[in-house]
Amino acid sequence: MKSKTADDINKIKQTVIERNKSNKSTKVYVHMGTCGIASGAIDVLNTLRKEVKDNKITDVKIITTGCAGICSKEPLITVEVQEQEPVMYQCVDTKKMSEIFKSHVLDKKVLKDYAFARGMEIQIKDRIKNNGKIEGQAAIDNSIPGIEEIPFFKFQEQRVMRNRGFIDPNKIDDYIARDGYQGAIKALTSMTSDKIISEVYDSGIKGRGGAGFPTGLKWKFAAKEENSIKYVLCNADEGDPGAYMDRSVLESDPHSIIEGMIIAAKAIGSHMGYIYCRAEYPLAVETLNKAIKAARTYGLLGKDILGTGFEFDIEVYEGAGAFVCGEETALMRSIEGSRGNPRPRPPYPAHAGLREKPTILNNVETLSNIPQIIAKGSKWFSNIGTEKSKGTKVFSITGDINNVGCVEVPIGTKLSTVINEIGGGITEGKTFKAAQLGGPSGGMIPIEHIDVVMDYDTLISLGSIMGSGGLIVMSDDKSALEMAEFFMDFCKEESCGKCIPGREGTKQMLNILNRLCDGKGKQGDIEKLENLAFVIKNTALCALGKTAPNPVLSTLRYFRNEYEDAISNNI
């Protein structure tokens, strides 16, 4: 099939928008991320389909989307009757689904008891601007809070997640209708490689995977290399305990990653890309594969992309479950088919990466930011954030918090805003003790620093990191020591076994922590822990090893008394 040109894509966009406007049927969105499915969204969807069939209704359109963000209220559905405000229902089960169908879909009567919010997240900005109204939508029962009034949504800034809860991830047309592939069109038809790189560099975007290396710089190094074979890799091997931001993006908006990779490929002159996705995300793998297939049939991947003659294709490579394969050199070894072990750098991947060819590896979140940076410009991107860190960051909040879910906030948002406003505070009226950022490579932020502005540098100065975005909240009845033990156990289990500090050091640290948690601490254990922590930090081979002692160092910094108590109680 002849590949589509930029005009064809724009035509598709117009057609889809027109079609959606003229379609008068009632839309029911079922939010089917892994989180939704786990809480029963499939049963809900089946009930809905059955109701539609049984009642022989034809003007109902069922749309399955990715996660809507607030995972603790799943399964969520949104019902949109034409010319009325959409209503989001929370904690839906099959019984509630039938009731909602009868009442809202058939009789156009909103079921207030089950409702969560009025409006859709994608319209939140318009709603705020127009005082909670959207043109052409009749207002309904005001006792249901508007989505802009709910703190969980109010404080967020949707960029990476801009399509969540609205588009069907399996329909490329939906993405195109939401300005999808406009960045790729611009990059491929009117920008040079240098221009793309400088646009990305100027935006100030830093790698969202944890290390925070400027993306533009990384691309520049790879672009400078002269080699006919280069690779663009996407790191979707999200493995931090309590982190699921990337999964949410992969499942709800896969095309944004594909588009980001096309732009990256054009920037560095690559013709082949891989998405390294962990096999524990079966839905994400399936969604990605469907999206890649759809992009190929539209000629957005393949030999002659958009008729520009540019060639690029993507393959999904499934990881086999090793956490260390999220480390860049180990990830490349894994794709090569070898044991997923890191190797010393230099040579850096930009020079000799996958199969010894120049390679760039970017995180899911980084790549899905790229299309908008290109389409809307670096200035638009850098208009939010702090002086040194621009844009937004997605966090997945878990732990002792009321609203568990994925949140995207401007960099520089206070931790207290995320926990108390967006997160809705600590569960069961307990008080906040600390938050673990950055998973096993990160550190804790205790209550005295709850007002910290979350950007890369400030968090490092407090002994934590921005990390990939996992944010685990602890209430005051939890032990920091046990948390440190948990993460050290994780690091020991996930160590590849290659370097001695990473393999034996983590094991010895865990031995000591086990002892302390069992109340069998000995004098000198804290000093031993500190000694080991500094040795591992400075001598381990890869970033996973180097950062493995961080949870211990950070708990020693803020909760040293718990360690001391564990020893003195035994003596």
Next chain:
Amino acid sequence: MIISLRSISYDDLKNQLSKDDKIVINSCNTCIKSCGIGGLQNMTVLENMLLADGYNVLGIDLISIGCSLNLVEYHRQDIKKKEMYDEATVIITLICEDGYEGMKYVFKDKKVISITKTLGTGNFTMDRGVVLTHPFESTGLEKNSEGYELDEVAEKLGLFEDFFDEDDAAFKDEEYVDIIIDGEEVSAIKNQNLLCVCEENGIEIPHLCYNEELSEAGVCRLCLVKIEGRKDLVPACCTHVEEGMKITTNDEQLNKYRRIILELIMASQNHNCLTCSKGIPTPLYNCELQRLIRQFGIEKSRFDENNEFMPVDNSSPVIVHDPNKCILCGRCVRACEEIAGICNIGFINRGSETVVAAGLNVDMNQSDCAACMACVNACPTGALTEKVIHFTGKDWEPQKVYCEQM
């Protein structure tokens, strides 16, 4: 052991070559190496000589046992070396005459040049080096249990007992860089391995996972050094020297790290030198770990020792694999891949459960092991040892080391 001497001079060798030849040099890593006319170092010398004289040398290849046709064939087909061997028109092989016949068979389509004459069998002695005890009839020598020393034989038979002399080749213009190691200015060939540069200049950096015959891995983290301007410590074995590098190889902090790493190794397994066969120094090897532990004066590890015992693999007729003494430096794994060319041993499991295993985790005698000893020679501890040295050896013999008249 098979005793060979060099039969041709460098000029004789050059007479057999033309400038259009695409040359690969390979060498066996056993007897011929002990006889002083084979092995990695000599190959490198010859390569440099030929390059300096304007010949086209594609590369060098070390083979654990060159007279094993299988191994040579594996090397020829190796994914990383195939291209080189396919392109070559001439193979210069540093091997005994027996192995030469095999080389000619494997490289039928190419010109294979040997530089050796094989004279019989002999032994390695601590004081006299290699000696010839059972000469072939053709040499005209009698059997001699004491053995003939090689220089004597060489003179008698008109052969050469040493390898080619580098001075015979044209001067090779190398790019040199100036670096500063521990405050001393040192000149080194650009991109040379930092660990080697230090060693050549008499600065010893502790290391376990590096072996000059193998590729670098940088896993033991003992050779970490400080380089001015770099944020992290870097492993010397994986660093190439660049102009103006300022390197600190030894200070309090580095020694503290090294000490703790050694203690971690000690605690990781059962390193009992009393029953370990590697404790007996032999001409081929001694225990590198034990040497370092002594050098650092470590009596006991401060960490909890691992008392889990893993079964010893005694199945091979010649090799004993004792995972309890393994430090997972990976030298054997690399040797099996790079020198033996068969990739028979590798790591299994992960993290602190990692062990080295043969084949698909089977006993050594059930695996593809060629018993070529590449892994045994590479092992820095007593994890892989030659069966024959187990429970043998003799008491230390006292030696007079001072003069009575003093």
